[in-house]
Amino acid sequence: MTDKQRNLRIFIPVYVIFLVVYVTSAIMDSTFITWRNNLNLFTRLTPLIFVSLAQTIIILGGGIDLSIGAIVGLTNVVAASMPFVDTPANIVLWLIVPLLVGLAAGLINGLLISRGRFPPIVATLGMSAVWQGVALFVMTAPGGEVSLSASLAATSQLFGVIPVPVLIILASVGITHLFLTRTYLGRSLFAVGGNEILAFESGIPVARVKMWSYGLGGLLAGFAGVFLSAWMYSGDPLVGSPYVMDSIAVAVVSGNSLFMGRGGVLGLIGGAYVFRLLNNILNLLGVPSFYQYIAKGVVLVIALLVTSSSVSAQILAKIRSIFSRRLPTDAEEVGR
Amino acid sequence: MRASTKAPGRLGFNRSLSAGAQLYLLLGGIVVALFIVGEIVAGGFLSVSHIGNVLRTAAFLGIVAIGQTLVILTGGIDISVGAVITMGNVFACMLMNGSNPATIWAVPVVLAIGAVVGLFNGFMIAYARIHPMVMTLATGSLVTGFTLIVSKGAPKGLASPALQFIATRNIAQIPIVVMVWALLAAVTVVLLARSTFGRRIYYVGANERTAYLSGTRTRVVMLGTYVICGAAAALAGILMAGYTQTAFLGIGNEYTLWSIAAVVVGGTSLIGGRGGYVGTLLGAIILALLESVLTIVQMPEAGRQIANGLIIVLMIGVHYARARRR
Numbered sequence: 001m002t003d004k005q006r007n008l009r010i011f012i013p014v015y016v017i018f019l020v021v022y023v024t025s026a027i028m029d030s031t032f033i034t035w036r037n038n039l040n041l042f043t044r045l046t047p048l049i050f051v052s053l054a055q056t057i058i059i060l061g062g063g064i065d066l067s068i069g070a071i072v073g074l075t076n077v078v079a080a081s082m083p084f085v086d087t088p089a090n091i092v093l094w095l096i097v098p099l100l101v102g103l104a105a106g107l108i109n110g111l112l113i114s115r116g117r118f119p120p121i122v123a124t125l126g127m128s129a130v131w132q133g134v135a136l137f138v139m140t141a142p143g144g145e146v147s148l149s150a151s152l153a154a155t156s157q158l159f160g161v162i163p164v165p166v167l168i169i170l171a172s173v174g175i176t177h178l179f180l181t182r183t184y185l186g187r188s189l190f191a192v193g194g195n196e197i198l199a200f201e202s203g204i205p206v207a208r209v210k211m212w213s214y215g216l217g218g219l220l221a222g223f224a225g226v227f228l229s230a231w232m233y234s235g236d237p238l239v240g241s242p243y244v245m246d247s248i249a250v251a252v253v254s255g256n257s258l259f260m261g262r263g264g265v266l267g268l269i270g271g272a273y274v275f276r277l278l279n280n281i282l283n284l285l286g287v288p289s290f291y292q293y294i295a296k297g298v299v300l301v302i303a304l305l306v307t308s309s310s311v312s313a314q315i316l317a318k319i320r321s322i323f324s325r326r327l328p329t330d331a332e333e334v335g336r
Numbered sequence: 337m338r339a340s341t342k343a344p345g346r347l348g349f350n351r352s353l354s355a356g357a358q359l360y361l362l363l364g365g366i367v368v369a370l371f372i373v374g375e376i377v378a379g380g381f382l383s384v385s386h387i388g389n390v391l392r393t394a395a396f397l398g399i400v401a402i403g404q405t406l407v408i409l410t411g412g413i414d415i416s417v418g419a420v421i422t423m424g425n426v427f428a429c430m431l432m433n434g435s436n437p438a439t440i441w442a443v444p445v446v447l448a449i450g451a452v453v454g455l456f457n458g459f460m461i462a463y464a465r466i467h468p469m470v471m472t473l474a475t476g477s478l479v480t481g482f483t484l485i486v487s488k489g490a491p492k493g494l495a496s497p498a499l500q501f502i503a504t505r506n507i508a509q510i511p512i513v514v515m516v517w518a519l520l521a522a523v524t525v526v527l528l529a530r531s532t533f534g535r536r537i538y539y540v541g542a543n544e545r546t547a548y549l550s551g552t553r554t555r556v557v558m559l560g561t562y563v564i565c566g567a568a569a570a571l572a573g574i575l576m577a578g579y580t581q582t583a584f585l586g587i588g589n590e591y592t593l594w595s596i597a598a599v600v601v602g603g604t605s606l607i608g609g610r611g612g613y614v615g616t617l618l619g620a621i622i623l624a625l626l627e628s629v630l631t632i633v634q635m636p637e638a639g640r641q642i643a644n645g646l647i648i649v650l651m652i653g654v655h656y657a658r659a660r661r662r
Binding site for chain 2: 064066112116117118119121122123125126127128129130131132133134135136137140245248249252257258288289290291292293294295296297298300301304305
């Protein structure tokens with residue numbers, strides 16, 4: 001098996017889960033496969049995809065970012081407090097300023113973690129309160145306004161058929177995938193996430209790579225904030241809070257291992273879709289929203305057992321060792 | 337804990353102090369400083385009743401943080417505590433429904449449910465080898481769903497008078513909750529320092545593989561810490577029910593992050609194997625004091641968040657610098 005096949009294999013479970021959930025949904029409710037429902041799903045998917053991309057980049061580099069939701073909230077209110085009169089200059093401002101804010105916030109997180117060597121969980125936990133505070137400083141309550149044409153464009157359909165959110169999703173995942181597999185920084189990320197000391201000894205600028213992983217994470221969170229402002233046509237400082245845990249869940253369900261430097265972004269569409277789909281189909285079936293928490297938890301547990309547990313890894317290793325007479329490696333043994 | 341062999345610091349007095357004593361001196365100094373700042377901005381901050389109130393706030397957090405400390409000492413983390421607190425809060429009110437006799441069986445039942453949640457966490461983390469962060473994330477979602485389904489989204493019931501008495505009254509001007517907390521804290525400190533289980537928690541956190549190879553049943557130890565964590569969170573939920581009288585579905589939300597913050601501010605390393613509960617106790621008091629000072633100066637929510645975030649980041653920096661110096 002080539003490396004490429006091995007790398008693609010980790011995305012299989014999530015798409016199997018996706019297919020199962022999608023087909024079950026389609027059978028259980030006929031309105032589910034209507035174009036209108038799917039269109040709505042794509043729109044709801046977009047910010048989650050952006051945030052999950054951000055979280056994945058950071059997780060691949062061996063870190064984690066609990067402040068990503070606060071950065072989404074911050075960039076969201078910054079976007080909504082830009083001048084909203086429909087001029088090209090204003091639209092550029094609406095797009096660029098929040099992205100720069102997100103990048104800066106991410107880089108400050110990264111600086112603390114790479115140069116200050118703060119443990120990522122608590123550093124981003126602390127910074128999450130800081131960024132949330134700054135967001136509340138910019139806008140104490142939901143409000144603001146967004147340029148109408150930009151707002152409409154983000155959720156419209158190109159040539160009347162192709163939903164713009166779908167294009168955004170495909171482009172963002174594709175670009176991030178190319179970044180991770182084809183660029184020096186992207187490749188280094190896996191090395192740093194896999195074994196920091198080894199990466200350092202082979203000449204990779206570990207601190208810089210880590211710092212930029214958080215920076216890019218902040219930038220992508222900024223995209224989510226901007227998209228949310230377009231979709232809601234306003235800003236809300238607390239809009240990001242559910243995205244912290246959701247992004248980690250989606251990243252892990254999609255085949256990324258925490259603190260191991262393994263994974264990629266190709267599974268994210270399936271992973272994010274499963275989570276949004278669950279809510280969607282339970283809504284359509286009229287199930288009380290309480291059960292969505294249970295469904296989310298169950299899917300996460302199953303996905304974790306399938307993708308990262310030693311149970312399945314050991315079974316696989318056992319089967320493989322029968323054929324290859326090879327001892328299971330450490331990673332297969334420990335399996336997390 | 338070995339004594340510091342470094343040259344005396346700038347103040348010249350830390351030569352004779354162990355690293356632990358230095359930590360407690362540092363945290364204790366922050367507590368005193370916050371009290372002084374509080375007294376300056378508002379007279380009466382140092383009154384017995386106000387100190388009692390601050391300690392009461394710290395007690396709820398401190399009890400949750402008992403479990404979190406043990407879990408973090410093994411190198412794990414539990415982000416389901418918020419959900420378990422809410423569950424304990426809601427179930428306690430439903431089961432006792434304002435009656436004192438019902439309290440006698442309701443409290444153990446709710447504690448047991450919390451322990452079962454911890455057992456589930458511990459089993460999946462220690463035996464199925466799922467990363468604690470994501471596993472407890474999933475459990476948190478399950479517990480929240482379970483709580484919502486059982487309470488049908490609108491929790492009913494009332495805390496019993498006995499529970500309200502424990503949660504709100506003082507004896508000799510000391511809140512009873514604070515006494516409960518002090519008792520539990522003493523048990524935790526002795527457990528960590530003097531019991532086999534406590535020492536093994538440190539071994540597992542320092543190096544799981546080495547601990548395993550030298551005969552520690554690492555998985556049982558990890559399982560134990562998560563069970564304690566679940567029960568401690570449920571207990572905090574029960575006590576909060578006594579304080580607010582009725583159940584509230586959002587009561588635990590903040591406590592997940594705050595319990596981790598208390599542990600970290602208290603100088604326990606997230607990597608595991610280093611730290612202890614006395615630090616966490618002071619950490620909880622520091623966070624409660626800061627909250628009180630910010631409330632008194634009528635800091636808007638934005639500034640409050642920023643101040644809380646900065647103190648966490650600052651304290652990590654201080655602890656990291658101390659660890660590197662040794």
